[in-house]
Amino acid sequence: MSNTLSDGMPMPARLWAVATVMLAIALSVLDSAIANVALPTIARDLNASPATSIWIVNAYQLAITISLLPLAALGEIVSYRRVYTVGLALFTVASLACALSDSLVTLTLARVAQGFGAAGIMSVNTALVKTIYPSRWLGRGVALNSLIVAVSSAAGPTIAAGVLSIAHWPWLFAINVPLGIVAFAIAVRSLPDSTRSSHPFDWTGALLSALTFGLLISGIDSFGHGQARWLVAVEIAAAVVIGTVFVRRQRNQPVPLLPVDLLRIPIFGLSICTSMASFCAQMLAFVSLPFFLQDTLGFDHVQTGLLMTAWPLTIVVVAPMAGRLLEHYKPGLLGAIGLAAFALGLLALGLLPDQPGTFHIVWRMALCGFGFGLFQSPNNYAMLMSAPSHRSGGASGMLGTARLTGQTTGAALVALVFSVAPQGYGTRASLYVAAAFAAVAAVVSSLRTLPSAQPAVK
Numbered sequence: 001m002s003n004t005l006s007d008g009m010p011m012p013a014r015l016w017a018v019a020t021v022m023l024a025i026a027l028s029v030l031d032s033a034i035a036n037v038a039l040p041t042i043a044r045d046l047n048a049s050p051a052t053s054i055w056i057v058n059a060y061q062l063a064i065t066i067s068l069l070p071l072a073a074l075g076e077i078v079s080y081r082r083v084y085t086v087g088l089a090l091f092t093v094a095s096l097a098c099a100l101s102d103s104l105v106t107l108t109l110a111r112v113a114q115g116f117g118a119a120g121i122m123s124v125n126t127a128l129v130k131t132i133y134p135s136r137w138l139g140r141g142v143a144l145n146s147l148i149v150a151v152s153s154a155a156g157p158t159i160a161a162g163v164l165s166i167a168h169w170p171w172l173f174a175i176n177v178p179l180g181i182v183a184f185a186i187a188v189r190s191l192p193d194s195t196r197s198s199h200p201f202d203w204t205g206a207l208l209s210a211l212t213f214g215l216l217i218s219g220i221d222s223f224g225h226g227q228a229r230w231l232v233a234v235e236i237a238a239a240v241v242i243g244t245v246f247v248r249r250q251r252n253q254p255v256p257l258l259p260v261d262l263l264r265i266p267i268f269g270l271s272i273c274t275s276m277a278s279f280c281a282q283m284l285a286f287v288s289l290p291f292f293l294q295d296t297l298g299f300d301h302v303q304t305g306l307l308m309t310a311w312p313l314t315i316v317v318v319a320p321m322a323g324r325l326l327e328h329y330k331p332g333l334l335g336a337i338g339l340a341a342f343a344l345g346l347l348a349l350g351l352l353p354d355q356p357g358t359f360h361i362v363w364r365m366a367l368c369g370f371g372f373g374l375f376q377s378p379n380n381y382a383m384l385m386s387a388p389s390h391r392s393g394g395a396s397g398m399l400g401t402a403r404l405t406g407q408t409t410g411a412a413l414v415a416l417v418f419s420v421a422p423q424g425y426g427t428r429a430s431l432y433v434a435a436a437f438a439a440v441a442a443v444v445s446s447l448r449t450l451p452s453a454q455p456a457v458k
Helices: 013-045 055-078 080-098 104-123 125-132 135-167 170-174 178-189 204-222 229-250 266-296 299-310 310-325 331-350 358-386 389-420 424-446
Strands: none
Touching: 013 055, 013 080, 013 104, 013 135, 013 170, 013 178, 055 080, 055 204, 080 104, 080 125, 080 170, 080 299, 080 389, 104 125, 104 266, 104 389, 125 135, 125 358, 125 389, 135 170, 135 178, 135 229, 135 299, 135 310, 170 178, 170 358, 170 389, 204 266, 204 299, 204 389, 266 299, 266 331, 266 358, 266 389, 266 424, 299 310, 310 331, 331 358, 331 424, 358 389, 358 424, 389 424
16 A cells, blocks of 8 residues: 555455554564573583673664664664664574574674664654554544553563573574564555655764764663773763764754754653653562562562562553543543552562462552553654654654663662662662652653643644
């Protein structure tokens, strides 16, 4: 389908377009998490040290980080459909290369290519959702998209453990190939074109963006993995200097690659801040909870996985409901209520007694899932609706960048808390810090309900 649609796609074409978009985003998000579980096995098979094998994860994350905003901007010029299909094709081919890799170098290079492909999918994902759904049902489309991202992120380690229990590690990547081919075949036939912008691509801005976010994420990640403090300082300082040049240059661009024009919109800027803080809280919890349940409370690996399943399962129930509630209530209000519940759930987990019953853990996990599920869809909806239609690509890229930055910061903060907290108290302290970030996000979300944050009436 090559025609440009002004208000969504008709049925049943919409169902096919939704299927390919949701399948691809699920694969790309899952691949951010599955390799972590298999790292020890991969390192042994490829005769790599634990320190060098971490690049199997870092290569994927860095490739996504440095290319999200440039590819989102490119999507506004050449169409979201083209960026998505090329990204999906690259992701699928690179997944096959990962499965066939026989050394750390070839696997790392394949993961870099896979990361660039995933960035092509993620960068225009929500922009495509806005193109596919009629405006009156956009909340439901955003809710479904948020559900897929949240569940894929939370269930990644569990799915990886299941695959590894019956197959060797290359199958973690090989399974993407047939699914990627199916998604690509559907995409070619079903995805609509989007309105294209006539401005040229900002190559200098793309380079500055890649350097800024690449150095920033690398510095945060290096800190989290205990790298030399001088190296962390150099990376962060370089990111700040280059980032300053980047932002100043973008302020003078008519259609900036870094969407500073969108960040000036109160609801959009507040939604970005809310997203970063909430995903930081989520990652603080995801990284620290396994240590908390196993080392502090004495559960084994299988019990830990089962207990944590209550979180994503509750999101599955709540996220679609949030999409429908958007038709009646303001996103800022729903987000604030959800994040307040999320903060309470995290605080309750941190206050668990030393020998809790299963029910006491499960209802706290479910409360976290309820809060996060109620927040994410309204937040993404507010971000998309506050951006002009021709800047949907910039909004989509910024949404992904905020999520990735928040998650990386949360993982690094766990390492910091573990290093400064008293012996045996680091896991609880991490949950308290996570609750604080969620509470701050709730306050920021509530600011979107103020009259001063509302768009001016034309």
